Amino acid sequence: MIYLLQQGLNALQLGSIYALIALGYTMVYGVLTMINFAHGDFFMVGAFLCFVGAVFLKLSVIPALLLTMIGLAILGVTVERVAYRPLRKAPRVSLIITSLGVGMFLENLILAFNPYPQHIPQFIPDINWNFGGLSLSLLQLLIIVVSILLMLALNFIVMRTMVGTAMRAVSWDKDNVELIGVPVDQVVAITFALGSSLGGAAGFMYSLSYPVIDPYMGVLIGWKAFIAAVVGGIGDIRGAMLGGYILGTLEILVAAFLPSTCRDFVAFSLLIILLMVRPYGIFGKPKTQKV
Amino acid sequence: MNKQIGLSVLAVAAMIFFPGCGNNSGSPTVKIGLIAEISGQIPAVGASCRNAALLSVKQINDAGGIDLGGKKYLIQLLVEDSASKADQAAVVTQKLITQDNVLAIIGPNSSGNALPASEIAEQSKTVLITPWSTNPKTTINAKTGTPKKYVFRACFTDIFEGRVMGKFCHDTLKAQKAAVLFDVATEVFKSQAELFRKSFEAAGGKVVGFETYTTGDKDFSSQLTKIRNAGPDVIFSPSYYTDVSLQVQQARRLGIKVPFVGSDGWSTPELIKMCGKDCEGFYFCNHYSADSENPATRDFVAAYKAAYGTTPDDVAALTWDAFGLLWQALAKSGSIDDREMLRQRLSEGQSYKGVTGSIVFLANSGDPVKGAVIMRIKDGKFVWSSDSQP
Numbered sequence: 001m002i003y004l005l006q007q008g009l010n011a012l013q014l015g016s017i018y019a020l021i022a023l024g025y026t027m028v029y030g031v032l033t034m035i036n037f038a039h040g041d042f043f044m045v046g047a048f049l050c051f052v053g054a055v056f057l058k059l060s061v062i063p064a065l066l067l068t069m070i071g072l073a074i075l076g077v078t079v080e081r082v083a084y085r086p087l088r089k090a091p092r093v094s095l096i097i098t099s100l101g102v103g104m105f106l107e108n109l110i111l112a113f114n115p116y117p118q119h120i121p122q123f124i125p126d127i128n129w130n131f132g133g134l135s136l137s138l139l140q141l142l143i144i145v146v147s148i149l150l151m152l153a154l155n156f157i158v159m160r161t162m163v164g165t166a167m168r169a170v171s172w173d174k175d176n177v178e179l180i181g182v183p184v185d186q187v188v189a190i191t192f193a194l195g196s197s198l199g200g201a202a203g204f205m206y207s208l209s210y211p212v213i214d215p216y217m218g219v220l221i222g223w224k225a226f227i228a229a230v231v232g233g234i235g236d237i238r239g240a241m242l243g244g245y246i247l248g249t250l251e252i253l254v255a256a257f258l259p260s261t262c263r264d265f266v267a268f269s270l271l272i273i274l275l276m277v278r279p280y281g282i283f284g285k286p287k288t289q290k291v
Numbered sequence: 292m293n294k295q296i297g298l299s300v301l302a303v304a305a306m307i308f309f310p311g312c313g314n315n316s317g318s319p320t321v322k323i324g325l326i327a328e329i330s331g332q333i334p335a336v337g338a339s340c341r342n343a344a345l346l347s348v349k350q351i352n353d354a355g356g357i358d359l360g361g362k363k364y365l366i367q368l369l370v371e372d373s374a375s376k377a378d379q380a381a382v383v384t385q386k387l388i389t390q391d392n393v394l395a396i397i398g399p400n401s402s403g404n405a406l407p408a409s410e411i412a413e414q415s416k417t418v419l420i421t422p423w424s425t426n427p428k429t430t431i432n433a434k435t436g437t438p439k440k441y442v443f444r445a446c447f448t449d450i451f452e453g454r455v456m457g458k459f460c461h462d463t464l465k466a467q468k469a470a471v472l473f474d475v476a477t478e479v480f481k482s483q484a485e486l487f488r489k490s491f492e493a494a495g496g497k498v499v500g501f502e503t504y505t506t507g508d509k510d511f512s513s514q515l516t517k518i519r520n521a522g523p524d525v526i527f528s529p530s531y532y533t534d535v536s537l538q539v540q541q542a543r544r545l546g547i548k549v550p551f552v553g554s555d556g557w558s559t560p561e562l563i564k565m566c567g568k569d570c571e572g573f574y575f576c577n578h579y580s581a582d583s584e585n586p587a588t589r590d591f592v593a594a595y596k597a598a599y600g601t602t603p604d605d606v607a608a609l610t611w612d613a614f615g616l617l618w619q620a621l622a623k624s625g626s627i628d629d630r631e632m633l634r635q636r637l638s639e640g641q642s643y644k645g646v647t648g649s650i651v652f653l654a655n656s657g658d659p660v661k662g663a664v665i666m667r668i669k670d671g672k673f674v675w676s677s678d679s680q681p
Contacts, residue, residue, distance in 0.1 A: 003520050006545070010512035116334050117533050119565040128544060135546040210509035211540070212533045212565060214332075220507045255513035261475050261503045263513075 002133040003256075011252040012245070013140050013209065016147035019244025020202035021225035022232065023154065024195035026240035029229070030171045031191045032088070034095045038079065038102035040222015042196050046072050046203025047213040048110055051118050061123050065146075068204045069197040076196025077189050085185070103218075110215040120211035143205045150201055151241055154194065158237060167191055171235070231271055233284025242282060247271070320367040321357065321627045323348070323617070324387035326398035326408060331375030332506075333531060335559045336400050336606050340422060341370060342599050343610035344397060347618075350594070357618060360625040373399045373408075380404035384411045384419075394621075395419070395633060397613045400606055402426035402479040409442040416441055418634050420616060422609035423578075425449040425555065426479045430657035441634055443657040445613040445650065449479050452554050452576045453486025455663050455679045456527060459574070460552060461494035463665075463677070466524035470500030472514055472538060473529050477506060483529040483554050491527075499523050508534075515542050529554040536565035543569055550574070558605045563671050570668050577666045578605040579647035580675035588646040605647070612645035619643055 021043050028036045049071045053064035083102050087095050127138040158164035166187045169177045178184050206221070207213050224247060232243025250267040258266060280286050325344045328337035348368045356363035369391050371383035380399050387393045388411065395418040399405050405424035412419035413432065420443045421429060427448045432439050460466045469491050473484040488498045499521040502514035515538070518526060528538055528551050539551055553575040563570065581592050581602045591611055595603040603611070620636040642651040650659040667676040 003516065006516045006519075007513060010510075010516060013512070014510050111330070116561075119536070122567075126544075128546065130546060135544065137544045139544070206509075210537055212509070212537055214533075217507075217509075251510075252513040255502075256517060259503075260514050260517075264505060 005134050007252050007256045008249075009134070009136065009140065011249040012144050013248075014252060015245035015248025016144050017202050017206050017209075017244075018221075018225050018228045018247050019241045020147055020150065020198050020205075021221065022229040022240035022244045023151070023237065024199040025226050025229040026232070026234055026237060027167075027191050027195040030235040030237075031167060031188055032084075032095075032174075033235075034084070034092065035099065035226070035234075036084075036195075037096065037099040037222070037226075038106065039195070039199055040218035040220075040225070041103040041106040042072060042075060042199040042218070043203040043206070043222060043225075044110065044213070044215060044218030045075060045106055046200030047120075047207040047217060048118075048203075048215075049200065050204045050207045051120055051213060054121055054123060064123070065201065065204050068200045072200025072203075073193040073197040076192040076199075080189060080192040085188075103222075107215045107218075117212050117214040120207050120213065122211075123208055139209055143209060146201070146205065150198060154198065155237065157194070163187070163190055227268075227271060231274060231281055233281030236281070236283040239281055239283035318364065319627060320365045321359075321621070322367045322369060322391060322393040324384075324391065324393035324396040324398075325368055325370045326373050326380060326383055326387070326396060326404070327370065328375040328400055328404065329370075329372040331373075332533075333375055333401060335532070335561050335604075336423070337372070337375070339559070339604050339607040340398060340400055340610045343595065343603060343607035344368060344370070344614060346595060346598055347611055347614035351618065357621060359622065359627060364627055369393060373404045375401060375404065377403050377407045381407040381411055384408040385415075388412070388415045388417050393417070394628060394630060395617055397422065397610065397617065400424060400610075402429055403477065405429045405444075406478075409439060413439045413441050416634075417630050418443070418617075418637060420445060420613040420637075422446065422613040423555075423606050424479075425452060426482060427658075428478075438656045438658075441630075443616070443637060443652065444659065445609045445616060445645070445647070446555075446578050446659075447661055447663055448658055449483045449554070450486055451663060453483040453529075454490040455665070456483075456529075456552055456554065456576050457487045457490025457492075457496075458494055459576075459665055459679070460525050460527065461491055461496045464525055464550075464552075464574075466496060468497050468499045468521070468523045469525050469527055470502070470518040470521055470523035471498060471527045471529075472500075472502045472504070472511065472518065474506055474508075474531075474534065475503035477531075480529040480554075480556065484527070487527050487529070504534075509537055511538050511541050512545065515545050515547060518542075519545055519547050523549060525549055526551045527553070529556060531556045532559050532562035532565065535562060536570070539566055539569045539573075555605060558666065558673065560601065560604065560673075563668065563673075568671075571671075573668050574676060575666055575668075576679075577664050577673075579608045580664045580666060581608075581673070582675055583646075585646065585648070587644055591646045608646045612643070612647050612650060615645055616643050616650065 024039045046068050049068040053059045053067045079102055083098050124139050129136045166182050169182055170184055170187045228243035228247040229240045232239025254266045255263040327340040348366045351357050351366050356365040373380035397420050399408050400423035402424040405421040409429050418441050422445045425446055425448050430439050430442050471484045473480045500518040551573050555577055557575040558577045623636040624632040626632050638652050642649050648661050650661050652659055663679045665676045666673045
């Protein structure tokens with residue numbers, strides 16, 4: 001029982017991070033029906049900003065987290081303005097290829113500064129609690145709580161505010177809402193700012209719990225979070241959160257009860273089966289293709 | 292300090308790449324290729340390798356070059372980056388052999404890179420000495436099962452390392468139960484893990500956990516929770532230093548108190564920097580110890596420290612020995628372009644007194660006969676703990 005609880009806690013920690021990254025994919029897709037493949041690298045830039053904040057600016061946790069999130073929001077808006085907006089009317093595949101290019105640009109930009117994997121010093125006091133064999137660290141608790149708070153905040157913005165209503169309207173019908181006075185460009189920029197800053201927060205928390213960072217760290221995790229977003233139903237915010245937790249739980253539980261060598265193979269087979277049953281993901285709605 | 296290293300590397304590189312600036316302008320040079328993992332997953336390995344190589348070549352060139360049959364020749368070192376990728380390692384090997392027409396190649400270091408590179412060297416009949424690849428397959432022809440003729444290594448094989456650590460955990464650490472955690476996608480660690488299990492169980496112990504992960508994974512919580520449940524006395528983690536520090540930290544958060552032991556993937560000072568106090572007291576198997584009393588080692592460590600400001604790690608030491616083996620064979624062969632003659636001189640069974648101990652190649656084998664050392668992490672430093680002979 002303790003074993004199961006401990007593994008459940010591990011799954012919550014990993015799933016929270018996947019969910020935060022998956023949100024960035026899903027928000028951009030929801031508003032622009034575009035997959036921003038550079039998002040995994042946004043996550044990586046977030047981890048490096050955390051490193052800069054910790055090592056060079058010697059910030060404490062909260063200012064460093066804010067620095068990372070603001071930095072990433074600026075990065076997201078800039079990339080959208082410079083690389084994606086000019087292509088908004090171009091065929092979708094051009095946008096996807098551009099986003100892959102942006103990702104490689106970011107990897108090599110960081111690489112140019114320092115090719116070595118970097119170590120993030122300890123930010124948070126290393127406190128461990130033990131509840132009858134169940135280990136819980138302050139860091140673990142913080143990651144889970146902060147992620148959930150961020151997701152609740154996002155949900156509030158999207159569902160209860162004017163900006164959120166505009167976002168949902170753009171997502172509904174980009175061409176026509178412009179006619180009734182919704183500033184589409186601004187809404188898209190805000191979407192990028194929100195999605196990227198969540199990616200940055202994920203990068204920040206990831207680098208606290210796994211404090212060795214390198215310029216390619218975003219690639220694999222980006223793919224996994226993208227899969228999580230698809231499983232949850234890409235374009236749907238609740239779907240991205242659920243997808244993240246499902247993927248985290250699957251990865252942990254497969255390794256917990258089967259030989260760990262089978263982990264990715266079994267976890268991803270299960271996801272493929274899930275997608276065969278629900279091709280639009282858990283919360284996704286089938287869309288009719290307009291001719 | 293970084294700037295200083297950068298400047299000295301530049302200075303050395305300038306001397307190598309522009310030998311015309313010296314007084315021997317116009318005379319032919321001996322071209323040697325170096326393949327190192329300068330970018331990619333293990334840049335610390337590539338940097339140590341390149342540093343030691345530049346230092347070795349500089350020493351020869353500062354002395355006026357290498358004496359071949361009474362005439363001195365300067366060495367020209369061509370450095371290529373394998374980016375720690377198998378395909379790129381193959382491409383640069385081909386380039387060095389056919390395009391740059393080098394006499395011999397030193398490197399690459401990781402077995403994943405050295406394997407494809409060694410295939411090409413063997414086909415092209417060019418001597419390749421890998422400093423650090425411990426995988427038995429590097430020097431074995433996969434088709435015939437016989438040793439490759441042109442491929443040599445300066446280190447021992449991982450058969451030896453897995454065996455040493457299995458025996459050490461049982462006999463010296465008095466462990467009865469051991470768990471293993473390794474990267475299943477990295478060939479050398481997989482064979483080390485398997486050989487550890489064999490030797491630990493042969494010594495009378497029991498392996499209670501045999502957990503794997505994949506390259507790039509940073510979350511080991513599931514595997515470690517499983518290991519915690521199995522209750523081992525020691526955890527063997529043949530992994531690269533970047534993974535080890537994460538594993539140790541996560542293990543401690545899960546309340547695992549037993550020590551980790553490891554293999555040569557641990558042996559760079561970066562490990563202590565990343566791991567901090569968490570790795571204190573742990574043991575690992577290594578190729579050499581910088582505090583050895585061996586005069587060759589002492590001289591090398593002093594020269595390396597003077598040039599780069601850090602203590603050389605095992606990759607640097609083995610690269611140095613790989614070049615030492617090359618210079619010894621080259622001096623005997625006396626030719627600047629006869630690849631076949633060089634091969635014969637290398638495999639003649641003459642012992643070389645290196646910084647990682649004496650190295651000798653048995654007939655028809657690229658694997659040297661040499662010993663290993665067990666190192667301990669103590670007060671934030673690697674210290675020699677014991678020797679282990681083959």
